Amino acid sequence: MKVKLKRLITCSIVTGTLALAAGSALADQLTDIKAKGELVCGVLGTDRPFSFIKNPADREIVGYDVDFCNAIAKALGVKPVLKQLATAARIPELQQKRVDILTASLTHTKDRESQVDFTLSTFVLGEKALVRKDSGITHLAQLDGKKVMTTKGSIEAINIPKALPNATLIEFDTNPEGILALQQGKGVAYIDDETTLGGALVKLGPQAKDYMILPESLASDKDALGVRKDEPAFKAKVNEILLGMEKxxxxxxxYDKWFGPNSGMNFPPRSFKIDSDQI
Structure with a gap:
């Protein structure tokens, strides 16, 4: 009798332990974030004005994407933590759970939907080309057959071969490296989203007068925040926060802070709303 009772108690303890472990395994990301008290946002830190280093001395990263990270963390009641990522490392870092969310100039594409879930679109922009004014290039079609540059792992790296099949594509880890390569004459154009190119011109200072952004767009992009797949509660909460920010x-x-008339970006008024995740 005592042996049976002992076995029964042991079985109950084991069953309880397994149930507790199962409960922990089933805990969703939103619960985990609140429990640890911080939201780890993956940012680029090299893509002005979305996320860039404001002061090299203290390495503080600021920008449009950073403000969204901060707003979401505040709404969740946790501390925002920024982790700087290379463009090509964004999705792998999210999948490997090294960051909780990507606030990193991430363009929503059908191809990427198999790897990551997207929130409502937070920005709509065009892919354009930056060229030297003395190059004689005034239209995108003139780039076909020439050396053009972009950032490794970017949506532009996917779209350039489609739009310019005869161009030679050169990829760099960051957009500052690509802009520098353009200055050094390693290619005739650097292709990126129009806001990144606008930020690059600001950074060029007096030299900006020697460059121009071609008027046509290679493609139109919708940027969104990236979240891990199979985390519906977290995604739904982030979308709820984004809708609240729009309202x-x-x-x-x-938007006005980073792209408005006092931002130095010379960008048009906001023509989109945060209300859809369709591309």
Whole structure:
């Protein structure tokens, strides 16, 4: 009798332990984030004005994407933590759970939907080309058959061969490296989203007068925040926060801060709303 009772108690303990372990395994990401008290956001840190290093002395990263990270963390009641990533490393870092969310100039594409889930679109922009004014190039079609450059792992690296099948594509780890290569004459154009190119011109200072952004767009992109697949509660919460930011006017204020008339970006007024995840 005592042996049976002992076995029964042991079985109950084991069953309880397994149930506890199963419960822990089933805990969703939203619960985990609140429990650890921080939201780890993957950012580029090299893509002005989305995320860039404001002051080399303290390495503080600021920008449009950073403000969204901060706003989401605040709404969740946790601390925002930024982790700087290379463009090509964004999705792998998210999949390997080294970051909780990508606020990193991530373009929503059908191909990427198999690897990551996307929130509502947070920015709409065009892919354009930056060239030297003395190159004689005034239209995108003139780039076909020439050396053009972009960032490794970017949506532009996918779209350039489609739009310019005869061009020689040269890829760099970061857009500052690509802009420098353009200055050094390693290619005739650097292709990126129009906001990144606008930020690059600002950074070029007096030399900006020697460059121009071609008027046509290679493609139109919708940027969104990236979240891991199979985390519906977290994705739904982030979308709820984004919709709230749109409704309250906070999203508009963030846009104006980084792209408005006082930003130095010389960018047109905001023509989109955060209300859809369709591409």
């Amino acid at each position: 309250s006017g906070e999203a508009q204020k963030i």
